[in-house]
Amino acid sequence: MAAPTGGGVGRRIAYYRSVVRPRMSQQELAAAACVALGTIRKIERGERGVSGTTLEAIADALGIDPTLLLADRDTARTRVHDALPSLSAAIATYDLPDDGPVRPVPELRAAVAEAARWRLAAQYTRIARELPELLGELARGYHAASAVERAELAGFLVRAYRSADAVAYKFGARDLSARLIDLMRWAGPEAGDPLLSASVAYVRTETFFAARAHAAGLRALEHALDSAPAARTTPEIAARGALHMRAAVIAGRAHDASAAATHLGEARSLGDQVQEDVYCGTAFGPESVRIHEVSVAVSLGNDHVHRALDVAREWKPPQDLPAERRSGFYIELARAQLWSGLADDAFESLKVARHIAPQHTREHLWVREDAGTLRRLKRSDSESLTNFAEWCAAT
Known part of the structure; x- marks a missing residue:
């Protein structure tokens, strides 16, 4: 049964609740989404509208992207583009933020971690809506912080800038993306965490992809590998492994098959030493390395493409x-x-x-x-x- 193409948001919610998620009652959906049962019933009957926050809570409960519930799929794209000026304004005032409240450090830590989860789940509309305010709050907190807290807040800024960059880069705002990466490179040393610096180098590669400056991007990643901590602890192994994965792909784009094979081999060796997980904002482990095998094969093209098909015949990425x-x-x-x-x-x-x-x-x-x-x-x-x-x- 195909998803309904008309009938509004309520009909789509009912479809995903009763067809895609069998045996999920309205009561179960209401409880999972923290929305009143009466509200769910009225939305599904088309008797009331649904706010963006409620829509996202329902989508989370159903385990789907909110855009699947929108009758007008262009709405999500429009909302992201409409939010980009606010995002730009938030980073333009990184050193002179507006006055306002700042939550305690534990609450800020949780908010930054939640934004990272949205990024990994490709929930870009949510990031676009929430990040401008969070970036302003983090900037206020950073500039008002004591020396003891400032390093941690700088780390929060790097992670939040990375979530914002996912939206800017994916939606084609390349100048905004480059500015966010510059701010990551500014805040990274303030955090005093070499693994965070490795993460920034990983993200910086976007600027080389966008400019098609693949050879230069490979050099930048190899320099980052020279500066990264030795692979002793699990986070250190993952940080180096992620850089090797990224280097393999950009080497493929540069048509340097030898460098691509070398970096992919290093990534595979490191990936076998850790469990698949998200380390410092980047998924790394044996499954991620296998995905990058496909990416490298496609980047190299020609006689290498068959390797991507070989991987796909033997393996599919797991749900987690x-x-x-x-x-x-x-x-x-x-x-x-x-x-x-x-x-x-x-x-x-x-x-x-x-x-x-x-x-x-x-x-x-x-x-x-x-x-x-x-x-x-x-x-x-x-x-x-x-x-x-x-x-x-x-x-």
């Missing part, structure tokens, strides 16, 4: 990996399948990516390019391909 990373696997796989003449398989992979993380998939340049190619190759195919191409604004 972050949504952003899992959807990325299927986006990369779709490109490998398309290049290999497997158009139907490529479209299936793109649909899986959309199901996992709609916002991440919709804003991905490769998705737009590949959906456009598929539509040109299969002009007489089903309406679903046309709908998908229009959904992601295929090129």
